[in-house]
Structure formats: structure tokens, C-alpha cells
Amino acid sequence: MASSKFPERPTLPTKEQFDLCFAETLDAQVEAMKQGKRPFVALLIGPDNRTVLLKHFSISHVDHAEASLARLAAIHYTQEYLWTCALYSSWEPCAMCAATCYWANIGRVVYAARETELLQLTGEGNEENMTLNIPCREIFAKGQKDIQVIGPVEKWEKHTVELSDKYWRPIRENKMA
Numbered sequence: 017m018a019s020s021k022f023p024e025r026p027t028l029p030t031k032e033q034f035d036l037c038f039a040e041t042l043d044a045q046v047e048a049m050k051q052g053k054r055p056f057v058a059l060l061i062g063p064d065n066r067t068v069l070l071k072h073f074s075i076s077h078v079d080h081a082e083a084s085l086a087r088l089a090a091i092h093y094t095q096e097y098l099w100t101c102a103l104y105s106s107w108e109p110c111a112m113c114a115a116t117c118y119w120a121n122i123g124r125v126v127y128a129a130r131e132t133e134l135l136q137l138t139g140e141g142n143e144e145n146m147t148l149n150i151p152c153r154e155i156f157a158k159g160q161k162d163i164q165v166i167g168p169v170e171k172w173e174k175h176t177v178e179l180s181d182k183y184w185r186p187i188r189e190n191k192m193a
């Protein structure tokens with residue numbers, strides 16, 4: 017039986033809802049990049065698997081999109097409600113962001129591209145992003161909540177990598193020069 021902080025989870029998104037949410041996520045990343053932000057973005061999707069409740073760009077190397085969104089979500093919504101919501105992100109949340117989703121009690125995390133791909137894109141030793149090589153599932157596995165994780169998703173991972181490379185390529189090449 018579900019306890020108060022862990023109500024029944026809503027149904028999984030349909031393929032159509034899933035694609036619409038990812039399309040919104042990638043659109044938000046395009047917008048973030050136009051604004052000169054780093055190529056990361058996170059959306060909070062409601063229990064209907066469709067409504068965008070909140071959106072966040074990356075603020076800085078310490079205020080990542082996903083953790084910032086999870087903190088904002090915890091201000092706006094109850095833990096009970098957040099358990100029925102999903103955080104969508106273009107990139108797999110890092111250890112800090114996964115842990116913040118855990119503390120905010122967001123019940124589902126959906127991401128397009130895996131963190132190992134990000135390391136490929138940024139290049140090793142990139143001071144702009146010293147990627148932490150820890151899958152978010154490993155963080156959640158250490159917790160006491162059954163947070164659902166969906167990702168990587170091949171079709172959307174490809175889009176995410178191509179889009180994000182527009183930001184990372186010049187930095188990577190400049191470093192190699």
C-alpha cells in the first residue's frame with residue numbers, strides 16, 4: 017500500500033507523450049544555447065505525462081539545470097505531488113543532480129543522453145566540464161526510494177549529442193590547438 021509521501025505513480029507516458037516531452041526538452045535546450053547558456057536543460061512534467069510545470073536552464077558549473085529545477089520544484093510543490101511527476105533532461109543527471117531529485121522526492125527521471133557520451137563530447141580534462149562518471153541509477157540504488165529511471169533513449173540521445181556538440185566542439189578544439 018502506498019504511503020502518503022509515495023502515492024501511486026501515474027501510468028508510464030505513451031510513446032506520443034514521451035516524444036512530445038523530449039521535443040519540448042530539446043527545444044528548451046536550443047533556447048538555452050541561444051541565451052548563451054551551457055547545453056543542459058531540465059523540465060518538470062506533471063502526472064498527466066504532458067504538462068510542463070517548470071523549466072530550468074543551467075546556471076553555472078555548480079548550479080546545474082536538474083538540481084536547480086529539483087530545488088525549485090521542492091519550493092512550489094509538495095513531496096507527495098512530486099512523487100507523481102517526472103524530471104526530463106537532455107543529459108543524464110550527474111551525481112549531485114540525481115541526489116537532489118532524490119531529496120525533492122521526484123518519482124521519475126527521464127533523460128535522453130548518457131553521461132559517458134558527454135565525456136566524449138567535452139573531451140577529457142575539459143575544465144569547462146569535468147564530467148563525473150557515475151550513472152544516476154547507481155545513486156538511486158543507494159537510496160531508500162524506488163525512483164524510476166528511463167534513459168538513455170537512442171533517438172533523442174542522437175539529437176542531444178548533435179545539438180550539444182555545437183557548444184562543446186569549439187571548446188574542445190581550442191583546447192587541442
Ligand SMILES: [Zn+2]
Binds near residue numbers: 082083
Ligand atoms: Zn548535475
